[in-house]
Structure formats: C-alpha cells, structure tokens
Amino acid sequence: MPARSRSETLFHRARRAIPGGVSSPVRYYPPYPRFIRRGKGAFVEDVDGRRYVDHTLAYGPLLLGHAHPVVGRAVREQLADGSIFGAPVELEVTVAERLRRMFPSLAMVRFVSTGGEAALSILRLARAATGRPGVAKIDGGFHGSIDQLLVRAGSGAATFPSSDGVVGSPTTPTALLPFNDVEAVRELLGTRDDIGLILIEPVLGNMGTILPDPGYLRALRRLTREHGVLLAFDEVITGFHAGYGGAQGRYGIRPDLTMLGKVLGGGLPLAAYGGSRTLMSRVAPSGAVYQAGTYSGNPLSLAAARAVLGWLTPARVRKVEAETQALVAGLKAVFDDRGVPVEIPTVGSMFSVFFSDTDVRTAADARSSRTTQYLRWAGNMLEQGVFLPQSAFESLFVSTEHGPSEREKVLRAAETSLARATII
Numbered sequence: 001m002p003a004r005s006r007s008e009t010l011f012h013r014a015r016r017a018i019p020g021g022v023s024s025p026v027r028y029y030p031p032y033p034r035f036i037r038r039g040k041g042a043f044v045e046d047v048d049g050r051r052y053v054d055h056t057l058a059y060g061p062l063l064l065g066h067a068h069p070v071v072g073r074a075v076r077e078q079l080a081d082g083s084i085f086g087a088p089v090e091l092e093v094t095v096a097e098r099l100r101r102m103f104p105s106l107a108m109v110r111f112v113s114t115g116g117e118a119a120l121s122i123l124r125l126a127r128a129a130t131g132r133p134g135v136a137k138i139d140g141g142f143h144g145s146i147d148q149l150l151v152r153a154g155s156g157a158a159t160f161p162s163s164d165g166v167v168g169s170p171t172t173p174t175a176l177l178p179f180n181d182v183e184a185v186r187e188l189l190g191t192r193d194d195i196g197l198i199l200i201e202p203v204l205g206n207m208g209t210i211l212p213d214p215g216y217l218r219a220l221r222r223l224t225r226e227h228g229v230l231l232a233f234d235e236v237i238t239g240f241h242a243g244y245g246g247a248q249g250r251y252g253i254r255p256d257l258t259m260l261g262k263v264l265g266g267g268l269p270l271a272a273y274g275g276s277r278t279l280m281s282r283v284a285p286s287g288a289v290y291q292a293g294t295y296s297g298n299p300l301s302l303a304a305a306r307a308v309l310g311w312l313t314p315a316r317v318r319k320v321e322a323e324t325q326a327l328v329a330g331l332k333a334v335f336d337d338r339g340v341p342v343e344i345p346t347v348g349s350m351f352s353v354f355f356s357d358t359d360v361r362t363a364a365d366a367r368s369s370r371t372t373q374y375l376r377w378a379g380n381m382l383e384q385g386v387f388l389p390q391s392a393f394e395s396l397f398v399s400t401e402h403g404p405s406e407r408e409k410v411l412r413a414a415e416t417s418l419a420r421a422t423i424i
C-alpha cells in the first residue's frame with residue numbers, strides 16, 4: 001500500500017474531531033482535501049510540500065493574493081498596539097469614509113464580522129423599514145448560512161443541497177426568483193404585498209459566475225421602486241472582484257442596501273452593510289433596529305481593510321481584470337482546440353468554467369451543465385499543481401499577484417488535463 005500523504009493522515013484525524021473533517025463544507029472534496037501550510041502571492045503550498053497556482057483564493061477574499069506585504073505590515077502594527085478594545089477606534093471612521101467615497105450608495109455603513117451577519121442584519125433592517133416581513137432571493141444566490149436565505153442556495157449548499165433544522169416562516173415563505181427573469185419579478189411583486197426586500201448578488205458568484213443580462217439589474221431597480229420594495233445588493237464577492245466600485249459601480253445601479261465582505265478584510269474576518277442615511281439611522285443606537293457584535297469593527301480586520309483599500313486603485317483593479325481576460329482567452333483556446341464545449345462567464349477578476357453547450361444565464365442552466373466533467377477536470381488540474389474550486393458551483397478568482405508566468409502554468413496544465421481521455 002502506498003504511504004499516506006500528510007494531508008490524508010491529517011484528514012483522518014480531522015474527521016474524528018471536526019464534523020466531516022472541515023470547518024466549512026466547501027473545503028471538503030474527495031478523496032480528501034489538501035491541507036495547506038502556507039500561501040504567498042498567487043501560490044499555496046500543502047503540508048506535503050506541493051505547490052499550486054491558486055485560483056480558489058479562499059473563495060474570494062484574496063484579491064491581493066496570499067500574505068501581501070501591505071496587509072501583513074498593517075496587521076502586525078495594529079497587533080502590537082492591541083487587537084480589540086470594545087471601544088470605537090479611528091480605523092472604523094477611516095474605512096467607513098473610504099467606502100463612502102468608493103460607493104455612492106453608501107452614506108453610512110456598519111461593520112460586522114461575516115457576510116452572513118451582514119445578511120441577517122439587512123433582513124432585520126428591511127423588515128423594520130418597510131413593515132413587511134417577506135424577502136425574495138435568487139435561485140442559486142448564497143448569502144451565508146442563514147435559515148431564511150438557505151433556500152435553493154448556491155456554494156456548498158448547492159453541492160450538499162438539503163439542510164435539516166432550517167426553519168422557514170410558515171406565513172411569509174422566502175420567495176425565489178430565477179436570475180435574469182424580469183417577468184418573474186413583476187409577477188412576484190404584483191401578487192405578494194408582504195415582500196419588503198429583494199436581496200441579490202448582482203453577478204451570481206456561488207453557482208459559478210453568472211452574469212446579469214443587459215438591462216436586468218436596471219429593471220429590478222425600477223420594479224422595486226415602483227412597489228416600494230427595498231433592493232439590496234450582496235456584493236460580498238463582487239465588491240471588489242466585479243470592479244473598483246463593485247458591481248453597482250460597473251453596471252451603474254444604486255441599490256438601497258449593500259453588503260460587503262471577503263476582499264474588504266483582505267483575509268481577515270470583516271464584513272459591512274450600508275445604505276442611505278435614512279435607512280441606516282434606524283440601526284441601534286441611533287435607531288431601534290438592534291444589531292451588535294463583540295468582534296464587529298475589529299481593529300485587526302480594519303487595519304487590513306485600510307491597507308487593502310489604500311492599495312487598490314482603479315488602475316490596479318483594471319490590471320487584474322486584464323490578466324483575467326488573458327487567462328480566460330487562453331483557456332477558451334485550449335478547450336476550443338480540443339473541441340470541448342465550455343462557457344466561461346467572466347467579469348472583473350472572477351469567472352467560471354461551465355462544461356456546457358449553451359449560455360449559462362440561470363442557476364438551472366448551471367445545474368444542467370456537465371458538472372461531473374468539471375469535477376474530473378478540476379481534480380486533474382489539482383494533481384498538476386493548479387488549485388481550482390473542486391465544485392462546479394463556485395467562482396474562480398484572479399489576484400493582483402497572478403501574471404503571465406502563472407497563466408502559462410495553468411494553460412499548460414489545462415492542455416495536459418484535456419489530453420487525458422478521462423476528462424472528456
């Protein structure tokens with residue numbers, strides 16, 4: 001019998017102490033996940049000493065790659081001064097002001113620790129502001145591990161699609177809308193007057209990457225206004241992978257409420273939600289919508305955020321976008337040469353590879369793509385030193401540290417993987 005790798009040994013130990021051996025379901029893939037020892041720039045190294053070009057990038061936060069010196073320095077400096085005070089710090093003000101400048105829709109923001117917490121807070125705020133308890137979400141949208149939103153959700157919830165213990169509201173069930181379907185929005189808002197909020201990822205990022213049709217987000221904005229319904233953009237992924245000012249900047253839409261996370265904390269736990277002064281003034285202590293957290297606005301995370309936002313410029317974001325386009329064009333050429341039909345929806349520094357003969361415009365389209373073929377491909381890429389999400393229902397990311405030499409490695413691995421008959 002071949003000796004077990006260190007990852008395999010650790011996974012056996014992990015399964016005894018941690019459910020499924022992982023702290024979040026997406027991290028598991030068969031036969032066992034690679035345990036990572038360190039990351040630098042565009043690369044990670046596993047505990048067996050193998051290096052991978054990383055296009056999973058922790059599912060989104062690492063727009064600046066691993067262990068970026070600017071982030072490391074900021075966090076170390078803050079740590080030397082203490083990590084948490086239970087009192088306001090100047091960093092909160094600095095980062096909030098910066099977000100206001102980057103996102104015209106954000107007059108005020110509240111910092112929390114995770115995207116899921118931001119989603120919970122937005123649900124509560126929307127109920128308070130509209131007096132309506134109902135929420136609509138998109139089929140395939142993922143907003144964290146939250147009962148009301150864990151309905152036909154993407155990401156790991158698409159791979160492991162059912163959850164025991166989730167309580168929906170019997171009186172106001174969460175409404176589901178297919179992505180890119182304006183008629184469905186019109187019909188829903190025409191028939192259910194208990195809906196106070198539509199929460200949407202403006203680019204779906206958790207079923208792979210699925211782009212909004214031209215005009216879709218604008219129609220959503222118009223219809224929600226007409227019906228007095230709040231529109232919230234979950235930009236936990238798209239801020240800042242879809243562009244410097246998020247998807248709202250890219251597509252020119254002003255939502256009522258916005259969630260940010262992932263990139264914002266540069267690899268440390270940080271998220272935020274925000275919107276107009278009128279709406280956000282309802283949040284305690286200025287208003288009566290209670291929301292609180294020990295780690296909210298944590299100084300270490302905020303130091304990382306200030307470093308990330310200070311380092312990101314429109315030009316740097318455009319550069320990583322150009323690198324993404326070059327990678328995607330290269331991949332497309334490799335697949336075309338082999339006659340393997342794929343769709344590669346791309347925006348900013350996020351994309352995904354669907355083994356599909358047709359456009360992917362909805363979560364249903366993503367589900368009916370050849371997901372087993374994707375898994376075989378991604379598994380093969382992993383063996384060749386390229387770490388892609390081991391699920392067809394995740395986006396791939398590019399960081400500012402990825403360049404032509406990493407691209408070359410990925411394209412060579414893609415050619416080899418397709419030459420192996422098992423992939424096709």
Ligand SMILES: Cc1ncc(COP(=O)(O)O)c(C=O)c1O
Nearest residue numbers: 114115116142143144234236237
């Ligand atoms: C779009 C989106 N919203 C919200 C979340 C939840 O964020 P967190 O995992 O920080 O709770 C995620 C996480 O993957 C996400 O992709």
